[in-house]
Amino acid sequence: MHSDSLLEYVLVNFRWVFVVFFLLPCTVMGKVWATFEKNLWSRRRLTGLDHEKKVKNIQCEVRHRNVYAPNRVMCTARPSWRSMTLADMTYKKCMFNINVHLDEMISIDSHNQTVRVEPSITMGQLIPILIQSGWTVPVALDMEDLTIGGLVMGIGLESSSFKFGLFHKTCTRYELITADGDLIICSKSENPDVFESIPFSHGTLGFLTAVDIRLMPAKKYVRLQYRPISSLENIQSSLISETLDTENNDFVELLIYSKNEAVLMTGQMTDGDQSTKNINEIGRFYKPWFFKHVESFLLSQKNAEEYIPLQDYYFRHNNSLFWEIQDIIPFGNHPVFRYLLGWIMPAKVALLKLTQTDTIKRLYDEHHFIDDFILPISCLKKSVEKFHEHLNIYPIWVCPAVLNPSHGLVHSHASVDSMYIDIGLYGEPNVSNYNSGIAKDLELFVLKLKGFKMMYIGTHLNMHEFKKMFNHCLYQRVRMQLNCEYNFPEVYDKVNKKVRR
Ligand SMILES: Cc1cc2nc3c(=O)[nH]c(=O)nc-3n(C[C@H](O)[C@H](O)[C@H](O)COP(=O)(O)OP(=O)(O)OC[C@H]3O[C@@H](n4cnc5c(N)ncnc54)[C@H](O)[C@@H]3O)c2cc1C
Ligand SMILES: NC(=O)C1=CN([C@@H]2O[C@H](COP(=O)(O)OP(=O)(O)OC[C@H]3O[C@@H](n4cnc5c(N)ncnc54)[C@H](OP(=O)(O)O)[C@@H]3O)[C@@H](O)[C@H]2O)C=CC1
Ligand SMILES: CC(C)=CCC[C@@H](C)[C@H]1CC[C@@]2(C)C3=C(CC[C@]12C)[C@@]1(C)CC[C@H](O)C(C)(C)[C@@H]1CC3
Numbered sequence: 001m002h003s004d005s006l007l008e009y010v011l012v013n014f015r016w017v018f019v020v021f022f023l024l025p026c027t028v029m030g031k032v033w034a035t036f037e038k039n040l041w042s043r044r045r046l047t048g049l050d051h052e053k054k055v056k057n058i059q060c061e062v063r064h065r066n067v068y069a070p071n072r073v074m075c076t077a078r079p080s081w082r083s084m085t086l087a088d089m090t091y092k093k094c095m096f097n098i099n100v101h102l103d104e105m106i107s108i109d110s111h112n113q114t115v116r117v118e119p120s121i122t123m124g125q126l127i128p129i130l131i132q133s134g135w136t137v138p139v140a141l142d143m144e145d146l147t148i149g150g151l152v153m154g155i156g157l158e159s160s161s162f163k164f165g166l167f168h169k170t171c172t173r174y175e176l177i178t179a180d181g182d183l184i185i186c187s188k189s190e191n192p193d194v195f196e197s198i199p200f201s202h203g204t205l206g207f208l209t210a211v212d213i214r215l216m217p218a219k220k221y222v223r224l225q226y227r228p229i230s231s232l233e234n235i236q237s238s239l240i241s242e243t244l245d246t247e248n249n250d251f252v253e254l255l256i257y258s259k260n261e262a263v264l265m266t267g268q269m270t271d272g273d274q275s276t277k278n279i280n281e282i283g284r285f286y287k288p289w290f291f292k293h294v295e296s297f298l299l300s301q302k303n304a305e306e307y308i309p310l311q312d313y314y315f316r317h318n319n320s321l322f323w324e325i326q327d328i329i330p331f332g333n334h335p336v337f338r339y340l341l342g343w344i345m346p347a348k349v350a351l352l353k354l355t356q357t358d359t360i361k362r363l364y365d366e367h368h369f370i371d372d373f374i375l376p377i378s379c380l381k382k383s384v385e386k387f388h389e390h391l392n393i394y395p396i397w398v399c400p401a402v403l404n405p406s407h408g409l410v411h412s413h414a415s416v417d418s419m420y421i422d423i424g425l426y427g428e429p430n431v432s433n434y435n436s437g438i439a440k441d442l443e444l445f446v447l448k449l450k451g452f453k454m455m456y457i458g459t460h461l462n463m464h465e466f467k468k469m470f471n472h473c474l475y476q477r478v479r480m481q482l483n484c485e486y487n488f489p490e491v492y493d494k495v496n497k498k499v500r501r
Helices: 003-013 015-041 048-068 123-132 148-153 192-197 232-244 290-300 310-314 335-344 349-354 358-367 377-390 438-448 463-469 473-481
Strands: 074-076 096-098 105-109 114-117 171-177 183-187 207-214 221-230 251-258 261-270 304-309 369-376 396-403 418-427
Touching (some): 015 335, 015 349, 048 096, 048 171, 048 207, 114 123, 123 310, 148 207, 183 192, 221 232, 221 310, 232 251, 232 261, 232 396, 232 418, 251 290, 304 310, 369 377, 369 396, 377 396, 377 418, 377 438
Antiparallel strands (some): 105 114, 114 207, 171 183, 171 207, 221 261, 221 304, 251 261, 369 418, 396 418
16 A cells, blocks of 8 residues: 555544544643743733734734735634634635734733733633633633634634623624724724624624623532433423523533433532532543533433532533544543543644544545534424434534624524524434535525524535625625725635635
């Protein structure tokens, strides 16, 4: 066998060998390096001045492009392999790349309870700093590598979104560099139209350089209740009633394990007291994958309650990349593996992406389904039945989120706040007639139910359908106002499947 094809064969069939013996050690070395760099070399704390200098450099880059390459529309220079997407963002190759890699926390304003951060800071960097200072954010995302900029410019939601909405709803101010190289501030009172249009605009109105996020006091634990439920009717009605109970619940999440079986989780942030028992530090390296732990309550058919340290709770799906890591390291949840090598998990998504071959990509394309659909909560039963018929993938992640009737791209279709659910389907379809063409049918199904879809995978919808799903009226007006037409692409030109391969 030719040496290239041998390597390909090993990478496809024994990806775990490569991941366990090469990528995991690389990830550890990366972590050691990052700690070393932060602690020894970059002792300086960021001051407002440092941030201003970096912003000026970006403004210069934009103005430089305006003189020397006005024909090429702009996007960020963040390489595709670093981003939390499955496919390559091929549009980056023909656009003018501006380096906006600003990744520090700027300041905490305890009086107004906000934190100002640069956009490339990740959840994994931000949350530990905040928790150490006694704070947290209302919507803390579950994967460490997600960036604040990506969550504002895309969308983000979590198990607290039934109370606080999508991630951007907790942001109070953005700093944006426009196509002309000017720096503008956007908030509810300053440039309110731009403020409303930025979420989901995927960097097509300007470059974010700072974001203010609301803070709330952190507590030590999440008291989490697990409740196994059977039958889709019961699952839907129980979920609806828990999302209405915003007094008692801080977190609501559902994992569906088969067409008629699910575990509903509700949680409260608490400091506990001296009598607090049942503390489960699920973030410890030897602990089972979270979705397997939750499944154990379904198997035993018992309600249960545990106290989980706050940070462990936030990143509960990080170690197992929801359930995607089981396809890469099939024995990753075996106790022997966990005790021996669990401490170097998880593999860095960026490294996994950087080293995936074309064959792996093709195999994922043809035999794997990954997507998130956002639908009105009343459509849960109908949607799960549809997804069961066409995909039959379990577990299914269900996360409720309240949407407001704004003029932004993503909004509630009713004239009042309405409860939606994110339905996440990740895995290998178990139906005999599966083909990747089904993805478009499912998007149309969601469009018909007045739902949305996340764009980290891209979309098969055409421009007309896409505009029906996301309200473009205000967005178009703001694009005119900010002179975006020949300087930034339209959102659709960044998220359609032709440019995400
Ligand atoms: C195998 C490997 C794995 C790695 N894994 C990780 C990882 O998991 N996590 C991690 O954080 N880092 C990782 N790194 C390090 C990472 O590659 C670099 O640290 C990172 O890319 C540096 O980014 P930067 O923003 O400093 O920009 P640069 O690397 O300087 O630039 C990024 C891009 O921007 C373009 N660019 C720069 N300036 C301009 C300009 N003025 N105008 C237009 N375009 C411009 C460049 O052409 C380049 O394409 C890894 C590196 C390697 C080799
Ligand atoms: N729980 C959740 O809610 C999860 C959400 N996601 C999705 O992942 C994505 C976030 O991943 P992440 O890797 O952080 O981000 P990405 O690198 O994927 O960026 C997402 C978009 O935001 C734009 N963007 C990012 N930073 C800036 C900036 N400073 N200025 C202007 N535009 C910017 C990018 O523009 P450009 O194309 O120019 O680079 C890109 O279009 C989101 O789309 C989110 O929906 C994924 C997993 C979980
Ligand atoms: C709204 C929510 C909660 C979304 C969760 C999305 C995750 C399940 C996605 C985000 C990034 C993601 C697409 C990824 C992958 C699986 C699904 C992930 C983790 C994997 C690891 C699958 C294997 C691939 O070869 C590769 C390594 C490129 C990707 C990387 C990104």
